Amino acid sequence: MSSDGWLVVGLGNPGPSYAGNRHNAGFMVLDVLAGRAGGKFKSHRTRSDVLEGRLAGARAVLAKPRTYMNDSGGPVKGLRDFYKVPLEHLIVVHDELDIPYGAVRLKQGGGDNGHNGLRSITRSLGDKEYLRVRFGVGRPPGRMDPAAFVLKDFSAAERKELALEVERAADAVEALIAGGLAAAQNTFHVG
Numbered sequence: 001m002s003s004d005g006w007l008v009v010g011l012g013n014p015g016p017s018y019a020g021n022r023h024n025a026g027f028m029v030l031d032v033l034a035g036r037a038g039g040k041f042k043s044h045r046t047r048s049d050v051l052e053g054r055l056a057g058a059r060a061v062l063a064k065p066r067t068y069m070n071d072s073g074g075p076v077k078g079l080r081d082f083y084k085v086p087l088e089h090l091i092v093v094h095d096e097l098d099i100p101y102g103a104v105r106l107k108q109g110g111g112d113n114g115h116n117g118l119r120s121i122t123r124s125l126g127d128k129e130y131l132r133v134r135f136g137v138g139r140p141p142g143r144m145d146p147a148a149f150v151l152k153d154f155s156a157a158e159r160k161e162l163a164l165e166v167e168r169a170a171d172a173v174e175a176l177i178a179g180g181l182a183a184a185q186n187t188f189h190v191g
Contacts, residue, residue: 005059006177007085008033009048009076011094011117013151014066020153025095025135025166026117027064032170034062046078056178061085070116073124080125090130091173092121097146099136101158102165104172104188107132108181114146131176135169 010030011023018024034041037053041064044050051062061083065075080090088108094117099105109129112118122128140149154162168188175184 005061005083005085006055006089006091007061007063007079007083008055008091008093008173009063009065009072009079009121011069011072011092012064013069018151021151022095022137022154023069023150025137025169026093028162028166029093029133029135029169029173030062030064032166033173036170036174037062044079044082046082047075048079050079056174058177060177070120072117073120073122076121077124087125087127087130091133091176092118092130093133093135093169093173094118095137095150096134097137097139097150099134099138101136101138102161102168103136104165104169105134105136106172106176106181106184106188107134131181133169133172133176135165 010026012018012027013021013023033055034051037051037055039051039053041049041051047067048063048065053060063079065072067075094115098113108131112122137150140146172184172188175187
């Protein structure tokens with residue numbers, strides 16, 4: 001793939017027991033994008049499920065690592081090397097505790113903010129300047145451990161809006177590809 005292609009990676013944990021977890025918001029967004037690209041994920045040698053297609057008029061590889069969240073870096077580096085995607089065309093979609101539920105924020109680079117998936121990716125790539133689409137899951141109630149909170153399913157109240165919020169996050173990925181970071185931020189960083 002040449003430099004005009006994109007690599008969009010959704011973070012989550014594999015298997016049905018994790019499917020509805022807050023930590024799997026990245027996988028949920030990638031499933032919506034796969035529907036829009038009109039394809040199905042297939043197993044890839046990078047320990048990922050991959051779909052090659054088009055998003056926002058551009059060639060894109062959608063990927064969901066089959067490793068656990070904390071080990072996402074190896075598959076992401078393998079995908080980037082295999083598809084020869086420049087760092088500025090790598091988008092990682094992930095859950096974010098410090099953003100209210102359903103809010104979508106986009107950024108390039110920055111710290112991992114305690115997110116083990118991002119920490120693993122940054123360590124494997126040796127660089128943190130990739131693009132991020134952050135899906136807000138909010139803070140845990142009371143004294144609940146954040147690690148336990150992200151491994152719980154979305155609440156019944158959250159699930160009522162979840163499909164809509166996941167669609168918005170997918171829209172943000174396409175806006176990022178179509179118009180760049182500043183334009184996408186202007187659209188999605190409201191309210």
